[in-house]
Amino acid sequence: MNGSGIDVSRIKKRIAFCDYLSVAQIFLQDNFLLDTPLDPTDVKPRLLGHWGSCPGINRAYANLKAVFPEMQFILGPGHGFPALQANLYYDGDLHEVCPEATPDKRGLEFLCRRFSWPYGFPSHASPMTPGVISEGGELGYALAAAYGAALGKPEKFIAVLIGDGELETATALASLNLNKLLATSDNGRVLPILHLNGYKISAPTIYGRSSERELMQMLRGFGFDPVVVNGLDIDEFQSALKNLNPHSFIVMKTPKGYGCPKEVDGVKLEGNYASHQVPLPKAKTDRHQLEMLENWLRSYHFKELFHEFAHND
Ligand SMILES: Cc1ncc(C[n+]2csc(CCOP(=O)(O)OP(=O)(O)O)c2C)c(N)n1
Numbered sequence: 001m002n003g004s005g006i007d008v009s010r011i012k013k014r015i016a017f018c019d020y021l022s023v024a025q026i027f028l029q030d031n032f033l034l035d036t037p038l039d040p041t042d043v044k045p046r047l048l049g050h051w052g053s054c055p056g057i058n059r060a061y062a063n064l065k066a067v068f069p070e071m072q073f074i075l076g077p078g079h080g081f082p083a084l085q086a087n088l089y090y091d092g093d094l095h096e097v098c099p100e101a102t103p104d105k106r107g108l109e110f111l112c113r114r115f116s117w118p119y120g121f122p123s124h125a126s127p128m129t130p131g132v133i134s135e136g137g138e139l140g141y142a143l144a145a146a147y148g149a150a151l152g153k154p155e156k157f158i159a160v161l162i163g164d165g166e167l168e169t170a171t172a173l174a175s176l177n178l179n180k181l182l183a184t185s186d187n188g189r190v191l192p193i194l195h196l197n198g199y200k201i202s203a204p205t206i207y208g209r210s211s212e213r214e215l216m217q218m219l220r221g222f223g224f225d226p227v228v229v230n231g232l233d234i235d236e237f238q239s240a241l242k243n244l245n246p247h248s249f250i251v252m253k254t255p256k257g258y259g260c261p262k263e264v265d266g267v268k269l270e271g272n273y274a275s276h277q278v279p280l281p282k283a284k285t286d287r288h289q290l291e292m293l294e295n296w297l298r299s300y301h302f303k304e305l306f307h308e309f310a311h312n313d
Contacts (some may be wrong), residue, residue: 014300016305017192018083022110026267047283050081052277053256057080073159076160076163078124085129088130097128097130153188157191158189163195165205189193196252197206224248226250229250232258257279
């Protein structure tokens, strides 16, 4: 526990659990607990998904949930769906609408196997996702959706995660004005969190290459009270959450794709655009990439976490 009664080790475990599940949904069609060495047949034949956004989503979600268990969470980069889905599974929210998503081995299989699979779950957040009011497949609307959901609902707390690529869109940028119009006591509280991981698909983002001063000045100009947090530092994140005011804006810095292998075939993965989608695209056919995937998956020690989490396993 830290000084504010927050169980930091529980947050860490939740993050590792959801990071593993994000990777597993993208890659695995079998051997979900890694009971045996990873085999090419355990890997999905068509790898479709976005890893790069997931570690940041998992860190934002875990830190927020620890303080605001009843929050409404809006995800701008809907392509980071494996992370959102992992959190919905962890909290049991998915089970409420999807009885097969049970907290046991069968539920784990169901979740992973059906991600980005014909007649299964889409690769992006979708209307099938419990609680979704902004899909995020088309970037830009998250902030507007958040302020809209807060209108006339002073009891609400809404956290909205926006990608730094997303904040380059006209819609997201213009929506920053809503702070001046709608951050009033007759509306709910909106907490925007900019996920500053520096890259979008195949290039750096403007804000990733701006100086911190420039970015802070821009946000202050929109009437926000911005604070920068290192997304990998739970104490720092928690301290920012403890000191919120109606105009708070968190800038969460993470290395894009944090936790994946550092590089493959001479290309930098972690902290680079190359982790945006599937960092090891040849994991099924290339022995070396399969081995890298196995080491990556094992780094989370998921089996122990799952045994603590699962019922009747
Ligand atoms: C309006 C719109 N333009 C382009 C895209 C294509 N697109 C998909 S993901 C992505 C990059 C997003 O980067 P960022 O918002 O920083 O999210 P990250 O994955 O880095 O967390 C883009 C441009 C889109 N989905 N929507």
